[in-house]
Amino acid sequence: MTIAIENTTWKAEHSDLRFGGPVALVVGNAPLFQDFHCSMEGQEDSQFVPDMTPRVYHKAGLAVYECEAHLAAAPGTRLHQVLRYGANHFRAVYDLSWAKGAAMTAPVEVASCTLVGRWLRVLAVPRGTTPDQAQWQPIGAETLVWEDAPASLLVEREDGVRLEYSLGFDLWRWDHGLGITSPSRMELVPGAEGLALRHFVAIPPPLPEPPEGEEAPLGPIPEARQYRFCTMVAWSVPTTPSGELADVPVAFAADGRLDTAQLRSLELATQVPVIDFQQMPGVDSFRRLAPDGSRSAFCWECDRVLTLAKKLIRQVAALGSEGTLVLRGLQPGFCQEARHCDKKGALPHWDLEDIVTFVNWCHAQLGPGWRLLVPQKDGWEDLPSLQGLSLPIGFDY
Numbered sequence: 001m002t003i004a005i006e007n008t009t010w011k012a013e014h015s016d017l018r019f020g021g022p023v024a025l026v027v028g029n030a031p032l033f034q035d036f037h038c039s040m041e042g043q044e045d046s047q048f049v050p051d052m053t054p055r056v057y058h059k060a061g062l063a064v065y066e067c068e069a070h071l072a073a074a075p076g077t078r079l080h081q082v083l084r085y086g087a088n089h090f091r092a093v094y095d096l097s098w099a100k101g102a103a104m105t106a107p108v109e110v111a112s113c114t115l116v117g118r119w120l121r122v123l124a125v126p127r128g129t130t131p132d133q134a135q136w137q138p139i140g141a142e143t144l145v146w147e148d149a150p151a152s153l154l155v156e157r158e159d160g161v162r163l164e165y166s167l168g169f170d171l172w173r174w175d176h177g178l179g180i181t182s183p184s185r186m187e188l189v190p191g192a193e194g195l196a197l198r199h200f201v202a203i204p205p206p207l208p209e210p211p212e213g214e215e216a217p218l219g220p221i222p223e224a225r226q227y228r229f230c231t232m233v234a235w236s237v238p239t240t241p242s243g244e245l246a247d248v249p250v251a252f253a254a255d256g257r258l259d260t261a262q263l264r265s266l267e268l269a270t271q272v273p274v275i276d277f278q279q280m281p282g283v284d285s286f287r288r289l290a291p292d293g294s295r296s297a298f299c300w301e302c303d304r305v306l307t308l309a310k311k312l313i314r315q316v317a318a319l320g321s322e323g324t325l326v327l328r329g330l331q332p333g334f335c336q337e338a339r340h341c342d343k344k345g346a347l348p349h350w351d352l353e354d355i356v357t358f359v360n361w362c363h364a365q366l367g368p369g370w371r372l373l374v375p376q377k378d379g380w381e382d383l384p385s386l387q388g389l390s391l392p393i394g395f396d397y
């Protein structure tokens with residue numbers, strides 16, 4: 001099964017026979033990475049027993065790949081995966097179920113792969129920071145290890161192509177792992193096949209030698225339940241410059257919507273409405289909460305923020321089927337406000353994935369005649385996922 005958008009330079013290959021993937025992601029004529037997989041009990045998901053025929057369908061402008069399978073030796077240990085492909089990225093949701101009473105005998109990997117070619121350097125963006133605060137590191141012959149998986153990893157190949165590997169919004173889930181061992185460790189391992197990117201959510205500790213005559217312990221037993229992990233992968237693609245159009249910031253009316261009279265007065269052939277989402281009226285609890293209790297920009301994991309923002313996009317969609325629109329105030333950030341995730345207390349999350357999802361929704365809502373520009377700052381502009389927000393999402397909508 002090939003997933004590709006017409007006139008784009010990349011395609012994703014999923015096997016008709018093997019579960020999981022993609023088997024390869026090709027940009028131009030060369031594979032960027034291959035063997036995207038999860039691993040449980042020493043088996044890659046491609047060796048699992050399928051519970052459904054993997055399928056691909058299009059929804060809201062995205063191509064969706066979905067499959068489910070289980071371990072032959074422990075049918076209760078299963079993996080359901082959904083990958084949603086957009087203009088130059090996919091977002092993956094893994095639901096991993098652990099069989100009741102089953103011991104963990106091998107590391108559990110989620111969303112590992114092998115990067116193909118010669119990779120020169122890597123930028124790791126730790127949580128709570130911005131990319132311009134991080135330093136590029138050279139990639140040599142040694143394995144690079146992050147005991148706490150960075151929020152984003154940007155890896156650059158010798159031809160300049162970049163791969164971004166970002167955690168989903170659910171940082172707390174990666175922190176928790178399977179609840180028994182130190183989770184979310186990332187490694188870049190140079191090898192003959194390429195550069196292996198390995199992402200562990202659980203590594204069983206070494207077991208002590210049993211006293212003579214006794215059986216060796218099997219390993220820790222995770223709680224039997226479903227564990228969800230979200231992640232996103234993006235790759236660099238050429239983007240078009242914005243051209244010579246006049247930007248017009250759109251004012252907000254007292255009810256929090258865009259000023260209708262001003263919107264209607266715009267000449268969309270020459271003028272570009274600019275929406276600055278951070279100027280939306282909204283209460284404090286919609287904003288990102290820092291560990292020190294301070295509030296900053298709106299958090300895009302908060303449903304209420306999305307509801308307000310979507311109303312504004314619908315107002316613009318009503319203007320017509322063509323135009324250019326600038327969306328400001330869509331920089332990713334980190335937040336502890338559990339209410340944004342429908343939970344209580346403090347819960348670390350971030351909203352890069354939410355921003356990508358929201359802009360995909362904007363493309364689908366406005367239609368292919370609209371061009372979207374989403375300026376970034378603080379080094380976020382280097383992330384392919386954010387660079388690609390101006391691209392049409394491409395699949396049927």
Ligand SMILES: [Zn+2]
Pocket residue numbers: 287288289299300301302335336337340349
């Ligand atoms: Zn939040």
